[in-house]
Amino acid sequence: MTPNDPSAHTFQVDLRGLVDLLSHHLYSSPRVYLRELLQNAVDAITARQALDPAAPAAITVTTGEVFSVSDTGVGLTEADVHTFLATIGRSSKRTAEGDLDAGQLADARSEFIGQFGIGLLACFVVADEITVTTRSARTPDAPVVEWRGRSDGRYTITTLPGGARPEPGTTVTLTPRPDAEEWTAPRRVLELARHYGSLLRHEVTVVDAAGHPTRINRTPAPWAARHANPAARREALTEHCRDTFDFTPLDTIDLDLPLVGLSGVAYVLPEAVPPSRRAGHRVHLKGMLLSDQADELLPEWAFFVRCVVDAERLRPTASREALYADETLAAVRDALGLRIRDWLTDLSASDPGLLHRFLSVHHLAVKSLARHDDQLLRMLLPWLPFETTDGNVTLDEFARAHPVVLVTRTVEEFRQVAPIAGAAGLGVINGGYTYDRDLVHRLPEIRTGTTVADLDPATVTAHLDNVDPATELAAAAFLATAREVLGRFDCDVALRTFHPSSAPALLLDDREARHERTRTQLADQADGLWADILGSLGSSAPRAQLVLNHLNPLVRRAAAIRHRDLAVTTVEALYGQALLLARRPLKASESALLNRSFLSLLDHAMLGHEPAPGATGPAAPAGETGPTTPHQEP
């Protein structure tokens, strides 16, 4: 196609359609109009300062009767207005325009925030008419130009006498549509200006309807400001975190990536948060807020910090509400992750007290990270808290007391055997929580001389001593009743001695065995296809075992019971208590058993305390009525 080709035509753009597209599909809210205006003002000042570093740099947002944004920036000539304001998609920030030499231009361009040439259209989301009054700093005697653009695509240009605007710069005035007035209301404007512009490097002032000015930004950024001493800096950043995120940080991590001109801080959350919670980092580009929900800035594992960063060279998406997911962003994410990880590893040497506090809140995040990071594992594993037979202690403390570290596979296993293992002097760690067993098994890598083994039933049963034949014989009747009662629950009964003597019984049972029994029961009840499928899944159903402790005084007395009802109740109560200690979910039949045994025990306890016929007062004290357990053999 040649320029003279008679069939050549130029695209026509329906501006209303385009604005509709922006407001409904590109921008999340009409509020972005203010961001675009502030951004243009900042860029204009940047361009002017590239010409004259001493040029004034102020942005004033006026609210009330008239809404306008004024800057002391580079301004536009009439030709610029035609080229840049009236041509959608054209931007002075991408093309080599103006009086700057190549070097200056390159410097200035990398400084600009805008690049797409569509930002001004955001104003049409709230207003039908935009007026731009501008005077160029490049051509000192250039006339003042007034451009009026309408959302239907028409515009006019008028030149005004120099007195209409004595100094270079630009003022953009909007008349909001009645349905969009809320967006230019003074309070809303102040709030939005603070939201977007708190880190802008040039002075931004919002003037209210009464003419009262409010400065909305502070320079330099809080993390770059000078302070009398480190404590004063810490206090100022704590205040910044409270203002920004509404929490008092455990600590502050400085972030600095000169390659992309990024600086900022990561504030460590004082409370645990679920890893799934969106991080909500605040990312500024050249001072302008891009997003306060940028969770892609840090690796997922770093969910225990909230960041505020300002970057020079990260790419925004066209909506300017998110970061463009490119290789630079991936590299930035890795580098920031590394920085946070270094903070963690340094902490063990620089501030163990803080590390302790941090780990007591965020150990889950660190455990998840340490599994894939050998160096971190090495540094932090000894510090991580675990549930053990010595209480909640760090692995290092625990391994010092127990050269052989035993670890359970489930929480339930731990609950069942911990008291017995503890009394026998064995060191057991609860490996049932997420990541714990994996991590404990890696302890020998960093602590030579420590052995880690899974706790197997044989280790526990080795500490359960047989009773002598005479004791076994004397208890035979009671044991027979117990086996009969608990057989219904697929549970065997054994009499042994073990420590602590305060524990009457131990229930040896594991989850897999229980599932296997449930499966067998279902297979028994099912017929046809289900019976075959369930039958083919397993072999025999392993039984649980209630081990009664003959060192326990209560069990000794129970073994001598002859009265059948009381023996049944006692067995049910001992089994019920062992079940509760195991803290596993109860089946309906087990809850019924607990209920039954409790009521029967009450009943037995009250026997002999019945009020005399006709008496209304409380039963007489036990001492006055003789023995309280009439069914028990002497």
Ligand SMILES: Nc1ncnc2c1ncn2[C@@H]1O[C@H](COP(=O)(O)OP(=O)(O)OP(=O)(O)O)[C@@H](O)[C@H]1O
């Ligand atoms: N306050 C201003 N002072 C001087 N020039 C301005 C001002 N506002 C807009 N312009 C000119 O108008 C052009 C178009 O502005 P617009 O906001 O539409 O796009 P942009 O800022 O270049 O890019 P983006 O779409 O990324 O914001 C700018 O490139 C600039 O040349």
